[in-house]
Amino acid sequence: MELITKDTKAKVTLCESVFATAYNESLVHQAVVTYMNNARSGNSAQKTRSEVSGGGKKPWNQKGSGRARAGTIRSPLWRTGGVTFASKKRDYSQKLNKKMYKGAIRSIISELCRTDNLFIVSDFQCATSKTKDFTLRMNELGLRNALIVMEEVGEFEYLASRNLVHFDVCDPTVLDPVTLLRHEKVLMTESAVKKIEEQLK
Numbered sequence: 001m002e003l004i005t006k007d008t009k010a011k012v013t014l015c016e017s018v019f020a021t022a023y024n025e026s027l028v029h030q031a032v033v034t035y036m037n038n039a040r041s042g043n044s045a046q047k048t049r050s051e052v053s054g055g056g057k058k059p060w061n062q063k064g065s066g067r068a069r070a071g072t073i074r075s076p077l078w079r080t081g082g083v084t085f086a087s088k089k090r091d092y093s094q095k096l097n098k099k100m101y102k103g104a105i106r107s108i109i110s111e112l113c114r115t116d117n118l119f120i121v122s123d124f125q126c127a128t129s130k131t132k133d134f135t136l137r138m139n140e141l142g143l144r145n146a147l148i149v150m151e152e153v154g155e156f157e158y159l160a161s162r163n164l165v166h167f168d169v170c171d172p173t174v175l176d177p178v179t180l181l182r183h184e185k186v187l188m189t190e191s192a193v194k195k196i197e198e199q200l201k
Helices: 025-038 098-114 131-141 155-161 177-182 190-200
Strands: 002-004 011-013 118-121 146-149 167-170 185-189
Touching (some): 002 118, 098 118, 118 190, 155 167
16 A cells, blocks of 8 residues: 655655554453553552561560560551551553553554555654644644654653654554554654564564
């Protein structure tokens, strides 16, 4: 299949196995849920009596002191002691096979291509690190909410776009389903397209 670049109006040949696959909604949903769960850090953790430091020696004799019996200062009854039913960090991570993950990315990219939300440019570079110049470039391309995928993100591109909520810049190696679905449009450079085809074939 072919797609016309947005800047030079030249034809670019795309690999059909990457940019023209059927949309698998259940697979995309599974990939998004897995990606978001793997980003969770879990809740806070508390220490039990076996994890609190100290307490190697009996505080005082069993009898004769007039005080209550005590075997360790790590007892939950003591201040700075362990917690009786301590909360532990929960592991939310899930596993998704590489083949399934790649299939989900191909499905999303193909759907973007079918709905005319995928654009290709010959090259994308920022002359300065000013956000104003980046916004003007986006206006020239007619994009208000977009993900820019380029082979290698330069310092100017990163600095110029980092304060903009509706724009993200990344390279093909860190492409994920959540970022792809978060934006209305996706803009790719020709070199990034070739790298994506190599990764997802």
